[in-house]
Amino acid sequence: MVELKNASFRYRDTEEGVQDISLSVYPGTCVVFTGVSGCGKTTVTRMINGLAPAYYPGDRSGTIAIDGKNIDDIPVWQIGETVGSVFQDPKSQFFSSELNGEVAFACENYGFDRDEILRRTDRAITVMELEAIRNRPLDVISSGEKQRTAIASVYALQPKIFVCDEPTANLDQEGIEQLKRTFAKLKAAGHTLIIAEHRIAWLNGIADRYLYIANGRIIAQYTPAEINAISNRKRREMGLRVSVPIQIPNLPEPNAAQPARIRTKLLCCHRGQNRIWTDLNFVAHAGYVTALTGINGAGKTTLALVLSGLAPYNSGTIYLNEEKADAARLRKAVYYCSNDTGTQFFTDSVSEELLLNLERNAETLNAARGILKRMRLYNVKDSHPAVLSGGQKQRLAIACGLLSGRDILIFDEPTSGLDGANMRLIAAELKSAACNGKTVVVISHDAELISACCDFRIHLGTRITD
Amino acid sequence: MRLEPFAVPVKLWAFCCVLIAVLLTRNGILTWTLTLFALAYTAMQRRWSIVLSYGSFYALLGCLLYAIRFHQLKMALFSEFHLILFWTLSPIAVVSWDLIKTPPGELSAFLSRMKTPTPVILGLLVIFRFFPTMKAEVAAVIQSMRNRGLTAPAFLLRRPLESLEFILVPLLLRCLQIADQLSVSAVARGAERPGTRGSYFGNTRLSGRDWAMISIWSAVTVIFLIVGDVRSWSN
Amino acid sequence: MNQQLKKWTIRDVITTVLLSMLLIAIQLIVNLICMANDFVSMVLSIGFTMFICAPIYFLMISRINKRFVTMIYMMILGIVFLLMGNWYLLPYFILTGLICEWILWKPGSTEDPKRLTIVWTLVSLLYNGVNLLPIWFFWDTYYAFAKSSGMQQSYIDAYVRYYTAPGWILFILIFTSAAGLLGSFMGRRLIRKHFKKAGVL
Incomplete structure (x- = not known):
């Protein structure tokens, strides 16, 4: 059992943190913290697993007890045996390139003897259903498999409590569904789950209690029935996403008979022995937002890179305004916005980043100012892009695309890991870009985003052929 | 044999x-x-x-x-x-x-038998993770540079120092971010526990x-x- | 307590190792490419790499801000060369590391850009050992082979002209130190412009 009494935390040298958090989490239950980005839900998870203040320096007050023991009396490595932690981005947490080594990592640190490590590792791999990928390098498995590998490593320690900080932020739809099964299993086995999350729909059926946090305080508590009953308007005001999964709307495919801004004919792409897609006929029109969906591994990102002139293809033709176009021309006309913001920014301020490689005249400066205001980035316009929050980075990346002056904009999962408020902001921007004559293509599985802004939908996988 | x-x-x-x-x-x-x-x-x-x-x-x-x-x-x-x-x-x-x-698991198993301190073993494991990780990051940086038109030969020749900055800065910031995430995940998984490390291999x-x-x-x-x-x- | 004297954390170890590996990877790749041409390899390559690598070194030292960072980097570098068979570079780089640590020993000196500049310029200069020492150690073998292959004495001597002619030696010394120095200035500029502002220091 986890008990927090008036627990507060403030990160060193900042005003950020949480105040007066009081709650009891009973064994075998699942508690979800939600709220807009930066509200403090991650900080609460860090207090419970001891990383704040052990790893993130700052001041803590109030009391936190785990199974009746005051957390101040336990060294952080010992907390790890009772409280297992799962983080956002599994791929940059691995210490091993293969499954067994990674799953055994935590057990090795705790110095168990070899037979015990083998037993625990094997069991964790079986329970997390990772048997099939035992001999594959960790760098090539899917994002969902990576996250389950990270969970398996923690599971091997048999902690009573799992604390998860946005575990789906870097996962695709399939990964989220697998993760849902995993968490249901953990809960059924009696583990306590404490989860901070934006996308809460997948937790429907697992969560017992939702805590809504704003400005570092718990504002409201909901049972599943109560949170599902919140009206759409109220949800929008609270900046939340839907709490029950919704279906991707049935949108028509773009009309291939009309003249298109960008079109491919019989496009084929191989990577080594692997056929990614063949005979692909893709069409997107100016003035509309087209959703590109498809199962994991269908080659959505590859298609986006090929269309942007950033990756090679094997055969077929790409047409811009019905004229054949090579990679160099595509690069001038198409902007690709990746969802990995870690390597996208080059300059030392948000405004410089927007204007990078653009001609600086009154018109672009005005446009930049407008976009910064609309994207709620104006107050951070002089900050370094690296200090922005995840949501702000995502918005900046999209703003760079919108301002790039290119006609065709492709966004790759622009709203994964974003709260409801940010998601709706981005949906509105994509729609207005299309209204201004841009061709917008968005790779996404975010049913909320697709319902909010897309006009057409192309599904890869059920092959789009004539 | x-x-x-x-x-x-x-x-x-x-x-x-x-x-x-x-x-x-x-x-x-x-x-x-x-x-x-x-x-x-x-x-x-x-x-x-x-x-x-x-x-x-x-x-x-x-x-x-x-x-x-x-x-x-x-x-x-x-x-x-x-x-x-x-x-x-x-x-x-x-x-x-x-x-x-x-x-790497076998090397670390050997080192833990030699009673090597855990941080040294973690350092060794990081060395082995360096190449797959960096390969992906360098590719990602170059891809974003191409996307934003920063790799045009004319640009590279006219402003070589700036181009170097455009590669180094995102790469280094990302490197620090990865180092932080690796450390948090290690600390949360008992890396600071004193004493000899166990091993799966060997x-x-x-x-x-x-x-x-x-x-x-x-x-x-x-x-x-x-x-x-x-x-x-x-x- | 002064930051420089604090205990090393897991994060310090991992950051040092990752950035050292980045430094070493860049140095080895540039040197390998430059090997194609004697002049570029022996005269210019060290200057190039030390210029490019300076910001990484500055970032590493400023980020960790503790003693022995340079030593660890030098040891990994030496071990990498040992694994390639150039065993004598391990003691050589450990010695280099000791000198650097000595310069940076006084608490607070890892935050002093002037001292860091001195260290990096010195490292740039000493890094010439990567080219020079193998020649010193393997010259006999090469000389015997070259003689038996019927090469002219002048042709054999020409290979080491950059390390025997005083003019060239002077040029190499000045060029690599200058490149290290300029790299240090760029490192200092990037620290101010980016890394301080990005809140990572």
Whole structure:
């Protein structure tokens, strides 16, 4: 059992943190913290697993007890045996390139003897259903498999409590569904789950209690029935996403008979022995937002890179305004916005980043100012892009695309890991870009985003052929 | 004979042997005997990729040296000196390549048996994760640069310093971010626990085959030094 | 307590190792490419790499801000060379590391850009050992082979002209130190412009 009494935390040298958090989490239950980005839900998870203040320096007050023991009396490595932690981005947490080594990592640190490590590792791999990928390098498995590998490593320690900080932020739809099964299993086995999350729909059926946090305080508590009953308007005001999964709307495919801004004919792409897609006929029109969906591994990102002139293809033709176009021309006309913001920014301020490689005249400066205001980035316009929050980075990346002056904009999962408020902001921007004559293509599985802004939908996988 | 990897101590011993042999010999050309033996030793561990790739590189080196020696070939690229250097150091290169191809888990198992402190072992594991991680990050940075038109040759030539900055800054910031995420995940998984680390891999005992290999390497080194002339350091 | 004297954390170890590996990877790749041409390899390559790598070194030292960072970097560098057979570079770089640590020993000096500049310029200069020492150690072998292949004495000597002619030696010394120095200035600029502002220091 986890008990927090008036627990507060403030990160060193900042005003950020949480105040007066009081709650009891009973064994075998699942508690979800939600709220807009930066509200403090991650900080609460860090207090419970001891990383704040052990790893993130700052001041803590109030009391936190785990199974009746005051957390101040336990060294952080010992907390790890009772409280297992799962983080956002599994791929940059691995210490091993293969499954067994990674799953055994935590057990090795705790110095168990070899037979015990083998037993625990094997069991964790079986329970997390990772048997099939035992001999594959960790760098090539899917994002969902990576996250389950990270969970398996923690599971091997048999902690009573799992604390998860946005575990789906870097996962695709399939990964989220697998993760849902995993968490249901953990809960059924009696583990306590404490989860901070934006996308809460997948937790429907697992969560017992939702805590809504704003400005570092718990504002409201909901049972599943109560949170599902919140009206759409109220949800929008609270900046939340839907709490029950919704279906991707049935949108028509773009009309291939009309003249298109960008079109491919019989496009084929191989990577080594692997056929990614063949005979692909893709069409997107100016003035509309087209959703590109498809199962994991269908080659959505590859298609986006090929269309942007950033990756090679094997055969077929790409047409811009019905004229054949090579990679160099595509690069001038198409902007690709990746969802990995870690390597996208080059300059030392948000405004410089927007204007990078653009001609600086009154018109672009005005446009930049407008976009910064609309994207709620104006107050951070002089900050370094690296200090922005995840949501702000995502918005900046999209703003760079919108301002790039290119006609065709492709966004790759622009709203994964974003709260409801940010998601709706981005949906509105994509729609207005299309209204201004841009061709917008968005790779996404975010049913909320697709319902909010897309006009057409192309599904890869059920092959789009004539 | 079973074809399977030798234990880590054998690999380390093999490395010491070739190092001493190359260090002491005066006959650099004769190291081909050691190189061939080292390649056989990697073959005994089913490291076909090393045998094949280093083997063909070595054959090429051999052909070039033969052409220089007997047909007065002059090198336009690289130099005759580098060829000799690579030729002489080849046995060490082969044995090291095999050593660093050892699964990191086995190396860390060996180190934890030697009671190495956990941070050192984590450092070693990070070294092995460096290449796959960095490959992906460098590719991502270059892709975003191309996307934003920062790799046009005209731009690179006109503003080389700025281009260097555009590569270095995102890469370094990302590196720090990765280091932080790795550390949090290590700390949350008990890396700060004092005491010796356990290990998933590694049999603790050397097999008869391992001992045999240790003896063979020792013998090969001694014979090589007898035949190959010990370097005298006085002149 | 002064930051520089604090205990090393897991994060320090991992950051040092990652950035050292980045430094070493860049140095080795540039040197390998430059090997294609004697002049570029022996005269220019060290200057290039030390210029490019300076910001990484500055970032590493400023980020960790503790003693022995340079030593660890030098040891990993030396071990990498050891694994390639150039065993003599391990003691050589450990010695270099000791000198650097000595310069940076006084608490607070890892935050002093002037001292860091001195260290990096010195490292740039000493890094020439990567080219020079192999020649020194393997010259006998090469000379014997070259003679038996019927090469002219002048042709053999020409290979080491950059390390024997006083004019060239002077040029190499000045060029690599200058490149290290300029790299240090760029490192200092990037620290101010980016890394301080990005809140990572």
